[in-house]
Ligand SMILES: Nc1ncnc2c1ncn2[C@@H]1O[C@H](COP(=O)(O)OP(=O)(O)OP(=O)(O)O)[C@@H](O)[C@H]1O
């Protein structure tokens with residue numbers, strides 16, 4: 001407990017870390033701007049223009065609608081016969097609808113979810129860098145050696161540093177996501193669109209905080225293993241590109257299910273993330289391939305992310321416990 | 326004496342890096358009082374030994390005790406009695422001296438006043454709020470000493486503490502070590518510079534290639550080997566053979582010969598004259614720690630071939 005307190009003081013005293021966290025928090029303001037842009041209702045000129053277009057389309061439909069439906073059904077029947085099965089060309093949905101011409105900002109809840117799946121990059125990056133630099137800088141300066149001559153028990157030293165990192169990550173995640181929500185709400189409100197606060201958003205804040213904590217801990221763990229800020233960040237980015245994007249994303253069949261990006265996104269947005277998979281079956285006439293939609297659920301996202309962080313942490317502990325300093 | 330009467334005891338301590346022995350069966354004994362010089366050429370394993378004692382590096386084999394406590398197993402029990410500076414002071418560069426000390430003090434549960442106290446004792450108080458990064462080498466060294474004093478330790482370990490310091494700084498560190506020893510602490514000071522230790526050490530251990538070559542009080546270590554005689558002669562190789570046959574320990578030193586452990590120059594001239602060889606010059610070599618050190622560690626420098634004789638230098 002005493003060690004945890006000391007590590008928290010150490011963390012707070014680190015200018016680089018305070019700066020990183022501040023920049024991370026300040027960056028949420030940018031999202032207000034994006035939300036403001038997306039929440040803009042249509043201007044009077046746009047409304048008038050839309051009205052004209054809608055009117056034109058309706059008139060056109062009245063004149064040629066029957067013809068269009070007929071030729072559509074004809075094509076549908078011909079193709080169905082050729083393929084030997086019933087195809088649906090959606091011929092009964094050809095009539096123009098009013099809402100096609102009048103755009104509406106998405107509901108706040110939906111918009112924030114989508115914004116978060118891109119904003120989480122900043123959250124994760126800052127959390128990772130804080131974790132990495134907190135530990136790596138001590139190895140770089142050699143002050144970890146001095147520290148160990150005062151507290152030679154490696155496991156408590158490790159646990160206190162990881163614990164302080166986790167607390168910092170959690171707090172940062174909470175504040176960051178709350179500010180992020182507030183910034184988006186402000187953007188929406190300024191644009192004159194409706195802001196609805198729902199329980200799901202509170203849950204999102206909690207999940208984002210847990211995510212930031214996990215990422216910060218993983219960063220600290222990496223730094224315990226490689227002991228160098230640039231190297232640790234390099235490994236993290238290398239993993240994202242080499243394993244996540246290339247190997248799991250494109251090479252290994254079904255690998256997308258296990259990418260960090262998909263799992264983290266599912267976890268933080270609280271919605272299933274879908275990806276498409278080639279599913280081929282060999283039939284009499286040859287191989288038939290289909291795109292099948294698959295999803296990564298929120299709970300899977302949480303479990304996978306947690307598992308990865310655990311692995312990194314355990315490796316870090318084993319390394320630090322045994323290695324020469 | 327039991328192990329507990331010594332500040333440090335190591336037995337058959339070993340550590341190698343990638344198959345190369347850095348410490349090779351070292352038996353070290355550091356008394357619980359006074360300044361003990363830990364001497365050896367560059368790369369002889371001094372720092373490695375100190376790191377192993379402090380639990381920073383794992384030994385491959387061997388036993389170590391600090392004040393009778395087995396380390397690194399029970400190091401946490403004894404660590405508060407040991408203050409150490411390994412190689413160079415290492416603190417967090419962007420923190421002030423006070424912040425650095427404060428964190429260390431909290432690790433061992435020392436009171437806040439302890440920080441101010443050691444800052445006073447090392448004369449750093451006026452500049453304690455400056456970041457460590459901006460400190461001069463001398464100030465860094467003082468801060469490192471301040472840190473060791475936070476524990477009020479019974480044993481202080483200084484690894485090459487005067488590296489890079491100016492004469493005034495060296496004098497100051499030496500004074501500090503002497504004072505700490507006089508206050509009843511045990512001080513282990515490692516160095517590859519003899520003069521630095523000779524003036525302040527009560528006892529010494531000399532190591533080479535990770536092994537103990539000699540140890541004891543300065544007087545003992547020097548006394549054992551006093552009375553070398555340096556001989557200038559026309560045919561040194563032939564003369565060396567004559568003296569060697571007579572049972573003397575001889576080594577070549579350039580064009581001259583050095584006869585080790587021989588206190589009587591007359592015996593040397595007599596032996597040679599009997600064979601019709603006459604000396605050109607004859608001098609007694611000063612038996613300071615310096616010459617003992619050079620003699621013992623010759624062949625123990627980095628890259629020198631392996632050495633078998635544990636003590637006494639090469640026999641010819
Ligand atoms: N981390 C390491 N990795 C590989 N070899 C090492 C390591 N640390 C020490 N060594 C080797 O071990 C040997 C002993 O080194 P050590 O630093 O203990 O010597 P030293 O007596 O302190 O020398 P100096 O007077 O130069 O400080 C050297 O050959 C050195 O190269």
Ligand SMILES: [Mg+2]
Pocket residue numbers: 371372373412484485
């Ligand atoms: Mg050294």
